[in-house]
Amino acid sequence: MPETVATGEADVGGISSPKGGVRRRPLATRGWRLKDQPAAWLLIAPVLVLFGISVVYPLIDTIRLSFFDIRGLAPAKYVGIGNYLTLFADPGFRGTLVTTLTFTLGTTAISVSLGWVLAMLCAFTPRTTLPFRVMIFTTFGISEAVSGYMWINILRPDSAGLLNTVIGVFAPGFSHAWLGDPNTALWALIFVASWSGVGLPLMLCLAAVQSIPRSVLEAAYMDGARPAAIMRHIMMPLSMPGVRVAIFINLLGALRAFDIIYVMTGGGPVRATETVGYFMYRESMTQFKLGYGAAATVVLLVAVLVISIPAIIQRTAGAR
Amino acid sequence: MTRNRSLLPPIRRRTVLAGAALALLTSVAPTALAQDISGELVIMQWQGGTDLEMWHEVEAAFIEMHPGVTVREFVPAGGQGDARGGMRTAIMGGEVVDIIINTWPAFRVELMTAGILRPIEEQWETFGWSEQLGDSWKELGSIDGVPYGVTYTYGDRSGIWYKTEHMEKAGIAEPPKTWDEFLASFEKLKAAGYGTPVAIPAKYWAHAEWFESLLLRTAGVDFAAQLARHEVPWTDPKVKEALMKFAEMLEAGCCGDVSVMLANDLDQSYAQIFRADEANYLLIGMWTNSTLKNDYGLTEGEDYSLFQFPALGMGFDDTSSVDTKELNATTNGANPAAADAFLDFIIGPEASDIMARYGYASPSSAMDQSLLGPAQQIATEAVANSKVQFVLGDLLPGDLVDEYRVQLQRFLQDPSEANIDTVLAAIEAKAAVSY
Incomplete structure (x- = not known):
């Protein structure tokens, strides 16, 4: 029995080849499948987008604003620190x-x-x-x-x-x-x-x-x-x-x-x-x-x- | 694609036709437009309580007169009586309105400088507003001679409110007319069982009212205007003199414990005088008339009244502090015709009479003076016979007014001459970097 290589891909879809080694095949036989890492990014993307809009963007914009002199509705003036x-x-x-x-x-x-x-x-x-x-x-x-x-x-x-x-x-x-x-x-x-x-x-x-x-x-x-x-x-x-x-x-x-x-x-x-x-x-x-x-x-x-x-x-x- | 292309020319034709029709319409006189106005009129509205009730009645009367118009109010987020923060946020956020209700002259300048306000010189002529509003009211809403605001109500800020029952109990037959009579009345009121003759709600801003009227009475309106523009320093002896008069009042035992003053806001002072019968006099604006009538259920002239700030005999007793509310039209409003019609309506007889019934005075000659109650008539007459100056706090730059109010709180804590110097020096230091 040839020794299988314990890779991430072999875990999910690898099968033993009669010639030895591993013949890699996706679990699903039809359609396409994403690799693990892109799939993970895809799944967390909605959260990342929401986090970006509601936390990261306001945070960066607040830091940006802190370098400006803004008084009322007058135009902003850059003042550095x-x-x-x-x-x-x-x-x-x-x-x-x-x-x-x-x-x-x-x-x-x-x-x-x-x-x-x-x-x-x-x-x-x-x-x-x-x-x-x-x-x-x-x-x-x-x-x-x-x-x-x-x-x-x-x-x-x-x-x-x-x-x-x-x-x-x-x-x-x-x-x-x-x-x-x-x-x-x-x-x-x-x-x-x-x-x-x-x-x-x-x-x-x-x-x-x-x-x-x-x-x-x-x-x-x-x-x-x-x-x-x-x-x-x-x-x-x-x-x-x-x-x-x-x-x-x-x-x-x-x-x-x-x-x-x-x-x-x-x-x-x-x-x-x-x-x-x-x-x-x-x-x-x-x-x-x-x-x-x-x-x-x-x-x-x-x-x-x-x-x-x-x-x-x-x-x-x-x-x- | 082809289908889309074939559809384009008719749309363009319609657009051109609509544009032509609009151009034709705009060439018609504004008066004619005012008669046929329609669509949505958006008003930036920040009032509350009975002011808001009154305003809704005014809007309803306008809609009745112009059935084709619908009014939508945009209410900015508020904050402890100063709606400017919410208004600025809304404007910067792209909110489009036709009319802004404004009570701060400095804010009018800010809006105009930012290109948000539409000058209304042409409308003033076309609608003939000069027949209802005198030149001084036009000037009050103008910037560099160009009118931007239509003043629709004003209030006396040098009137002192009292409960008639208290005066009777203290044996004070007539409200004090002079400063000495005023100071002398404290002992009579205390002897009648009232511990605090004057309620000063100093939690936020209302304690500054006393200083502002005293400044007018000791130095006059011209000096106060110069001070507002920082053409004279806060360390000027005339400013000090006004605070010394204020100190005189505190030393005469007017106001009780300073901590109580600093803990109380305006609502608590109303309750102190008009519900708990613990205090007697309150120097505050004319909205009090509406509060006492509508919220406290008191009868104007019978249960309560007001008297004008007592004479100091320093040559400026013909001065009064006033506030106003005005309407500003915007440059980007979607319905300028309806906005102009509303500006015209607000100084007309229907709106003025609604305001009078709620206890507010209109500067419009169209107002039926007989609708004003006894207290309002006293104030109106006093203002009519006075040289007036807008409330000082509303004329100062934002960060200065904050410091000014805090320093006046420090003055209340220690009204000694040495501390007056310290307080004025602190205001002057802030003023030096605020303009």
């Missing part, structure tokens, strides 16, 4: 970088740590805590604009504000304009964004905990470990993959935050809550300086890439 130089010399933009960093780290830290702790607690009695988890996850499904309007009413400075009313029960006469005070406006936004985002870390961390083999937990019980010890030495370390994904998703979401800021504070008071995302909108849409706004977009894109590329590499490595 002028917009970037202006951007980093602009104290307003530098302020938005600090605000963005505070907002991003604040919301990620609060929502992920809260979600993680809740997941640990829920993991002990998953069935009875189901309605509770559904309620928390629902906040993740509410549009940020809607939750923003709801929180404006909760945080409003007059007697109709729910938060002031509740605090007023314990401290009569208490009143504070949470969104009007530059010292509290950003933290109010961080709190609201964290409230809105805690559902996802909860679900991700719980899923990670629930994937811990039952035998590990049973062995711990058999060895006499108490619930606190099981949580600390087994559940917490083994839920880390879920925490990492939650951190990654929250960081990206918070970096690009816009809706909740637009609705609740409009970047104010005195730009205290203006993030890069809102700055980008203000420059591009209200002042219609499209080139300058595009430069801010590219800076934000770089920040997103800096965070996401290591995470993607790590996830891909894990998949191998």
Whole structure:
């Protein structure tokens, strides 16, 4: 029996020749067939075209726009890296970088740590805590604009504000304009964004905990470990993959935050809550300086890439 | 192929005939065209609330007059009260409209410079618009003497709204006429249980209204116009003087906690005064009349009214800040005849009367003045007797107006003389690179 050569083609269509070696013949005996690689490209072509139109083209065009000075409907003027130089010399933009960093780290830290702790607690009695988890996850499904309007009413400075009313029960006469005070406006936004985002870390961390083999937990019980010890030495370390994904998703979401800021504070008071995302909108849409706004977009894109590329590499490595 | 070729000549003949017919039609006087207009009229429309209700009524009346015309509205994406971003996006995206509703003189210039606006000098003569609109209104919608806009409504921006019940409770028989009377009324209102005599919604832009009226009253319309064009610096002592007057008002205890001002937008200030009875005065535009009548269900002249900005006695008390809305016709609109007819209609008696019923004043002499309510009549009379200046914020370049509003927020946080200097220096620094 002649030895067949294990090639890709032989796998799919090669048959043994009486003269030895391989006589290659397509599987289909009629019509024509594509080789594997062209066929693969053909199959992914629709996705590539869509990706090109919806992602690659806007991305390239945004980068192109960032090299132009465009003001309103006036003709565009090429300025090279002028917009970037202006951007980093602009104290307003530098302020938005600090605000963005505070907002991003604040919301990620609060929502992920809260979600993680809740997941640990829920993991002990998953069935009875189901309605509770559904309620928390629902906040993740509410549009940020809607939750923003709801929180404006909760945080409003007059007697109709729910938060002031509740605090007023314990401290009569208490009143504070949470969104009007530059010292509290950003933290109010961080709190609201964290409230809105805690559902996802909860679900991700719980899923990670629930994937811990039952035998590990049973062995711990058999060895006499108490619930606190099981949580600390087994559940917490083994839920880390879920925490990492939650951190990654929250960081990206918070970096690009816009809706909740637009609705609740409009970047104010005195730009205290203006993030890069809102700055980008203000420059591009209200002042219609499209080139300058595009430069801010590219800076934000770089920040997103800096965070996401290591995470993607790590996830891909894990998949191998 | 052969069949196609044989079909071509008849099509061409028809095209030539249609072209000839069109040429014949366009040679007819515009008045004749206005009578036989038809087709779709596209209007770039960005208003909301009762403004929109009023506008729909105006459109319906136009269609009734010209049954052959259908009106389609193109509504650009909006954003916190400034529709220009959405309008620019739509125009750059190739949206073709016949008419643009505009309230920003600087935007008119931008549109004209980009070749989007059609001059309407010829139509002004043919339709005889000078009979309805005085020269000053024509000038207001012109660029370098060429008219591009037909102003169809205007509003007093130096009128202070109040709830009559509050004044009665505070024992204020008549609205304050002078600055001193105005400042003195704060104590009376506070004694009557109102904690915040003046509501200043400073979240976005409305806090600038006080500065703009004060600037007119301390330095006059000519100076304000020069400042808008940056022919004088923001660090000029006259600008500082206006802010010092503003500081005087804040120090007199007008407005309560600055954080509350910075947290509140206009809707919250309306509610503060006209629903919660927590504040008393509000300096804001004439659309308030429509809001209070239609949204709050209050009766003009009975439940609420307005008084003109108090006299400062500095030689410029005959000045008022105003805003307007105008219609601009486009160069690429598909139905210029219908657009011209609509421009003519908007300053006619039917449209003016609809606006008056909604609480808006038209500059057209065709408007029946008796339809205006008591508050609107006070404002109309005040504007008629004033030297007017367009709202300063709408005349400034985009990035400057943003800085201007933020710096005025900083002023509210600290109205000291030292901070006034800092604030004005910051605006001037931005102005230096904005023109």
